[in-house]
Amino acid sequence: MNRKTLVLPAVIGLLAPVLAACGGSAGGGKDGNPIAVGTTDRFIASKAVPAPFDPAYAYDAGSWNVLRQTIQTLMAMPRGGGEPVPDAAESCGFTDTGNERYACTLRKGLSFADGTPVTASDVKFSVDRVRTLKSDSGVSALLSSVDTVETKGRDQVIFHLNTADATFPYKLATPTAGIVNPDDYSRGKLRNGFAIDGSGPYTLDAKVKNNTLVKAVFTKNPHYKGQLKPKNDKVELVSFADTDAMGKALQKGDVDMMTRTMSPEQIKQLSADPGKNINLVEMPGMEIRYLGFDTSAPVVRSKAVRQAMAQVIDRGQLTADVYGSSAEPLYSLVPAGITGHTNSFFNKYGEPSVGKATSILSRAGISTPVKLTLHYTTDHYGPATKREFEVLKQQLNSSGLFSVDIKGDAWDTYRASELKGKYDVYGLGWFPDFPDADNFIAPFLDKDNFLASPYANSTIRDQLIPESRREADRLTASKSLTRIQDIVSDDVPVLPLWQGKQYVAARDDITGVEWALSSSSILQLWELGRGVSG
Structure with a gap:
């Protein structure tokens, strides 16, 4: 066979079991x-992570889950999924046919928790602040399609985009676009602490x-x-x-x-x-785990090394041995259940094969065993992460083609080290900013990406990502999205491993x-x- 189909519904209404508790209360308990x-x-304020809860810096699921309770956004995701709905806004929508002008009107009587009125100028301040600070976490890339922010009166905000972006309403529903009070947040620096x-x-x-x-x-x-x-x-x-x-x-x-x-x-x-x-x-969940590569590092600069790893790693064994029924093998950055998903890595590499991996390295003139270290975080994704990397080490070393060590670091230093290019190969997870294929692609492959990756493919960045964002019908965007996934499976700047349930x-x-x-x-x-x- 040349294709494996994984089905995991991305609809929160499919639950097992249904809770037996009945009744409700408006009280705390x-x-x-x-x-x-x-x-x-774990939330630690340090020199490496100075502002864990600043919307202009925070870019991990844990910090965002704190911010979502406290910082309001123009749009918000409805409880059961689907398209964003107005929250701080009374109404929002594209006002042109090219998806390049997006206008919002604020709710009447909107105010911060201290009673200070929320105005359109506060929205502009908040969005412009993220774009200006451009913190090294990479979170500002979510607003990269914004050219200018215009206000009309106290309650109208108009976003002029530098390119068509049908996913923009989703981005306005993320904490990065959260509305903050200029009295509490400086335009020119992060708000350190909690x-x-x-x-x-x-x-x-x-x-x-x-x-x-x-x-x-x-x-x-x-x-x-x-x-x-x-x-x-x-x-x-x-x-x-x-x-x-x-x-x-x-x-x-x-x-x-x-x-x-x-x-x-x-x-x-x-x-x-x-x-x-x-x-x-x-x-159901859309969490994914993957290996990232510093593609400028000598040991993994050749894509043949990365391809050989993709050919050797047995995702089925990995998920079965470490995660059991709580995870499924993943063969693309875009998880199953998301429109535009395709199993590009399985289509290219098929079942794990040491023989095929040997041929890949031999054709590229790569001497074996290839020595490298896989880095992982010890305290961010749960205790199974160490076991996961032990299995990856065993799989790669047993092929005879690699000599692998593994090393774990605490999250507060791990993420900063990855961004500074201190790791050649590293493991990370991704919880989507919003449920669209674009958010499993652009954060890893576009300019100013989440990984600070040196990998740059002009076809993806200049043609396919913009092409996909022009399509308001996300099914129509699938052709461009599939091409991106196929390029990734060939170049392997990242190597998807598994998709998890919640x-x-x-x-x-x-x-x-x-x-x-x-x-x-x-x-x-x-x-x-x-x-x-x-």
Whole structure:
């Protein structure tokens, strides 16, 4: 066969099992107690990561999930997925046929949490600030299609784009386009530390110890006006050092729900026996994991080395041995369930083959074994990451074509080191900014990309990405998107590994858990309430 089809619906309504909890409450919890949610995301303010919660800097799923509770955007993603809907805006839309002029009108009476009115000039300030600061996290690339921002009166904002961009409404729904108060945020520098001020559904009280956030306390913002309807008054997001500690806290009742990142062992155990008054919810996800390459580094400069790795790595064994049923092999940057997905890597390489990899290296005159180090982060994607890289090392070394070592680093230094080009080969995950194929392509391949990658393909950047963005009908864009994926499978600037599902475990008196995570991994704390235990 020359093609493998993977099917994973990207619709959050397909859930198993359905929670048994019934009823609801507008309160934070019993006796006024807040709903407590556990996470293994770690938030550290350091020299390497000075501004973890500044919209002009933050560019990881954990930080964005804090910002989404507090910083309001013109557009927002609806609870069940689909196209963005107005939030801070009363209405938004393209006003031309070429998708190059996008206009929004703000809601009446909109204000920041301190009561200060939100105006069109604040929106312009916020977007222009991200573009001007252009932080090394790469987040400003989301707004790269903006040419100028114009305001008319206090409530109208017009975005003039430098190229057609049918995905622009999705980008306005990301925290990068979040509206901040010029009184709290400087135009010329990042806001260091953990303070956040906005007009979103909650305010934040950050509990910090040794420059590390240990608890984020979200309190319902009485000034919020938008499409979200918070079902609680207060939620605490509690950061745990590891999954075991988080799991024990759920069992003891110290937290009411736990989310990213649960270990494969926890998921397996909870699936078989969740324990008294605890439910496990499985939902579709669009998280992907991949290997990135510094294509200017001598050891992986030749694409033959990268192609040989793609030919040897056995994704099926990797996912089965490490993640079990919680992950599926991935053969493209664009995951299954997203319009435009195609299995380009499987089409090119087929099943793993040492013989084919040997021929690739031999034709390129590459001496073997190729010595390299695979780098991974020890504390950002869960405890299974180390085991994943041990399996990758074993697969590559057992071929006889590679001599691989692995090395793990903490996230607060890992991401900064990757951006500075200190790693030749490194592992990262991607939780989409929005559910469109463009967001699995442009952040890795366009100019000023998320990886700070030296790889540059003019056909992709100058022709295919702009071509795909001109198509408001994303199915029509599939031809361009498929060509991009085929080029990536040949050049291998990144090597996709697997696509994951999402899991949430919660005590059965917590309602709204089925909406707690969107298919794009957006943490929707406003959906949680407290009902009656089963």
